[in-house]
Amino acid sequence: MSKTLLYLLFAIYLMASSGYLLHTVWRRSSIASVSLILVFAGVILQTALLGFRWWTAGYLPVTNLFATLFFFSWALALIYLYFELRYRIRATGLFVMLLNLVLLGGALPRDPAVSALIPALDTPLFSLHIIFSFVGYAFFAMAFSIGVLYLCQSRRNTQLLPDLQTLRKINEEAIFLGFGLFTLCLVAGSIWAHVAWGHWFSWNIKSIWSVLVWMFYAGMCHAKFIRRWQGDVYAWLSIAGFGIVLFTYLGIGLLLESNHPLE
Amino acid sequence: MLLNNSAKNNLFKLWAFGCSLKLAIALASAATLLIMGGSLVMHYNPAIFAGLEQETMGRWLPQAMSRAPLLVAWLPLSGLCVLLFAINTLCCLLDWLSRFRARWRKSGEYLIHAGFILLTIAYLWGNISGFRSGPHRLAPGDRMSIPEMPGYQLELEEFTPQLEPSGRPLDMVNKVALWKNDRRVVQKIVRINHPLIYDGLVILPASFGQELRGFRFHMPGIGFVDLTPGSRLSVSSGLSLVVDNFLPDAGQDRQGRVIPAGSRLNNPALQLSLFGPTGTIWQGWYVLRRPLPEGLVNAGIYLKPVEPVLTPFSLLTINRDPGDKTALAGGVCITVGVLFAFFSFYRKRATGDRPEI
Numbered sequence: 001m002s003k004t005l006l007y008l009l010f011a012i013y014l015m016a017s018s019g020y021l022l023h024t025v026w027r028r029s030s031i032a033s034v035s036l037i038l039v040f041a042g043v044i045l046q047t048a049l050l051g052f053r054w055w056t057a058g059y060l061p062v063t064n065l066f067a068t069l070f071f072f073s074w075a076l077a078l079i080y081l082y083f084e085l086r087y088r089i090r091a092t093g094l095f096v097m098l099l100n101l102v103l104l105g106g107a108l109p110r111d112p113a114v115s116a117l118i119p120a121l122d123t124p125l126f127s128l129h130i131i132f133s134f135v136g137y138a139f140f141a142m143a144f145s146i147g148v149l150y151l152c153q154s155r156r157n158t159q160l161l162p163d164l165q166t167l168r169k170i171n172e173e174a175i176f177l178g179f180g181l182f183t184l185c186l187v188a189g190s191i192w193a194h195v196a197w198g199h200w201f202s203w204n205i206k207s208i209w210s211v212l213v214w215m216f217y218a219g220m221c222h223a224k225f226i227r228r229w230q231g232d233v234y235a236w237l238s239i240a241g242f243g244i245v246l247f248t249y250l251g252i253g254l255l256l257e258s259n260h261p262l263e
Numbered sequence: 264m265l266l267n268n269s270a271k272n273n274l275f276k277l278w279a280f281g282c283s284l285k286l287a288i289a290l291a292s293a294a295t296l297l298i299m300g301g302s303l304v305m306h307y308n309p310a311i312f313a314g315l316e317q318e319t320m321g322r323w324l325p326q327a328m329s330r331a332p333l334l335v336a337w338l339p340l341s342g343l344c345v346l347l348f349a350i351n352t353l354c355c356l357l358d359w360l361s362r363f364r365a366r367w368r369k370s371g372e373y374l375i376h377a378g379f380i381l382l383t384i385a386y387l388w389g390n391i392s393g394f395r396s397g398p399h400r401l402a403p404g405d406r407m408s409i410p411e412m413p414g415y416q417l418e419l420e421e422f423t424p425q426l427e428p429s430g431r432p433l434d435m436v437n438k439v440a441l442w443k444n445d446r447r448v449v450q451k452i453v454r455i456n457h458p459l460i461y462d463g464l465v466i467l468p469a470s471f472g473q474e475l476r477g478f479r480f481h482m483p484g485i486g487f488v489d490l491t492p493g494s495r496l497s498v499s500s501g502l503s504l505v506v507d508n509f510l511p512d513a514g515q516d517r518q519g520r521v522i523p524a525g526s527r528l529n530n531p532a533l534q535l536s537l538f539g540p541t542g543t544i545w546q547g548w549y550v551l552r553r554p555l556p557e558g559l560v561n562a563g564i565y566l567k568p569v570e571p572v573l574t575p576f577s578l579l580t581i582n583r584d585p586g587d588k589t590a591l592a593g594g595v596c597i598t599v600g601v602l603f604a605f606f607s608f609y610r611k612r613a614t615g616d617r618p619e620i
Contacts, residue, residue: 225284
């Protein structure tokens with residue numbers, strides 16, 4: 001993949017984020033619309049790049065940190081578009097796209113070359129595991145962003161952000177969809193582990209923390225029914241949950257060692 | 264026997280407690296915190312936890328508890344929390360089933376609950392009555408008994424390692440057969456991500472290597488011959504040469520007898536017997552670094568060593584998880600549940616029927 005195209009993609013998302021920033025200052029809907037078009041353009045370019053990498057490699061090339069950051073960024077941008085088109089959340093895009101820039105910015109200095117596939121990863125179950133995992137992570141990232149904005153809105157009550165009820169609704173939807181997809185990721189991963197290593201649950205630290213992510217968000221899917229935990233507490237839980245996701249995704253690989261095949 | 268009102272009230276309270284959402288959150292939180300801390304204990308004590316992947320929890324835990332009870336205690340404690348959480352989930356599921364007509368729209372969510380219960384049962388079942396063994400070293404033609412499964416034998420019929428031109432392993436193609444009471448019950452090509460699964464057994468390749476089996480020689484008038492233990496070579500005028508033994512690294516004891524010195528190729532030697540029409544003509548060791556023994560020279564046999572004969576062997580893992588079908592049923596329940604919950608969520612949002620999740 002050409003680095004030039006990657007920098008172009010980064011520039012498009014940077015312009016979109018800047019547009020959302022200007023929108024928060026000048027409050028002109030035309031600027032937000034241009035930003036949305038830029039996000040669209042970025043998603044199309046990123047989808048094409050991802051598709052090209054997949055086509056040339058012959059398998060879903062999400063096997064190293066560059067590729068996972070790139071895929072995560074793509075999934076987050078796509079999910080932002082979904083929520084934007086569904087709820088017209090506008091200024092909310094600033095925070096989500098900044099998070100997306102961090103992910104893509106983390107990928108840029110790394111080598112984009114597609115690495116050789118470990119034989120054990122050569123199965124459609126791996127592709128399913130990865131797709132569900134990172135799309136699930138992206139929904140959790142969205143919930144994190146919405147959680148932060150909910151706390152901002154509950155303190156500042158600004159016209160820039162959607163009302164608390166809408167933010168809560170989006171947050172719960174992101175958690176619900178993220179949890180469902182992450183559940184499918186664990187199902188696919190367990191079946192794959194069974195055929196690759198002969199046991200469907202492995203006691204490596206990444207698998208353990210994946211179960212913890214699942215349990216945490218399963219808890220969140222229930223916590224919304226407890227009145228005291230609605231609102232601010234739920235927003236804080238969304239932030240804490242994403243902390244667990246980040247530790248599972250990056251912390252284990254960077255700080256600890258794991259015998260998970262993607263480490 | 265009829266229950267009085269007080270007993271009924273107590274039972275009702277107990278049931279309500281069993282189904283309580285707060286209890287679920289408390290148990291899940293306790294398990295989460297214990298496992299979080301435990302995973303770090305596990306990471307910083309690899310010597311204690313190294314065997315956890317090679318054995319089932321049922322076999323590993325008692326040994327580990329006797330060696331380092333304080334470091335391992337989080338496992339049974341978190342296991343207990345998860346088990347109680349599963350019981351709580353079961354109560355919720357039964358409670359929902361009793362009100363199915365009114366709450367059928369929640370079928371997706373409760374299928375996920377059912378899947379979680381099945382997975383908990385499957386894990387307990389598999390880890391208490393299953394086993395993990397290996398890797399077992401088998402060369403093509405070898406057959407081994409599976410000690411944990413009396414009557415069962417595993418045979419490696421053929422083995423072909425697949426390598427890239429750079430030498431990087433690509434796959435391990437094992438043609439294996441499973442025998443039960445001397446009757447072949449299943450035969451399959453086992454390779455990476457394609458195990459043999461039969462009666463809860465999962466047989467899969469772990470690795471492979473090469474074993475020195477003998478040496479290749481050039482014999483004038485005959486050509487290249489491979490001499491490995493058990494091979495018999497007919498030479499001219501009714502003579503036959505039999506290979507009794509092969510040592511990749513031969514040494515000598517104080518009496519001058521040839522003894523094995525190692526398993527790596529260093530000083531190879533063959534123990535040979537030369538038979539004629541009337542019986543044994545010569546018997547002895549041929550150390551390849553030394554000149555050909557006189558017994559062979561006198562019989563007109565000339566062997567020129569060319570290269571070692573290497574036979575690939577496969578390392579196979581044999582696991583048994585009697586809970587695997589239950590786990591699969593749990594996975595199916597969860598998958599269907601998630602899909603149904605997604606559908607039901609958007610349906611409810613579209614129709615305005617209880618728009619909150």
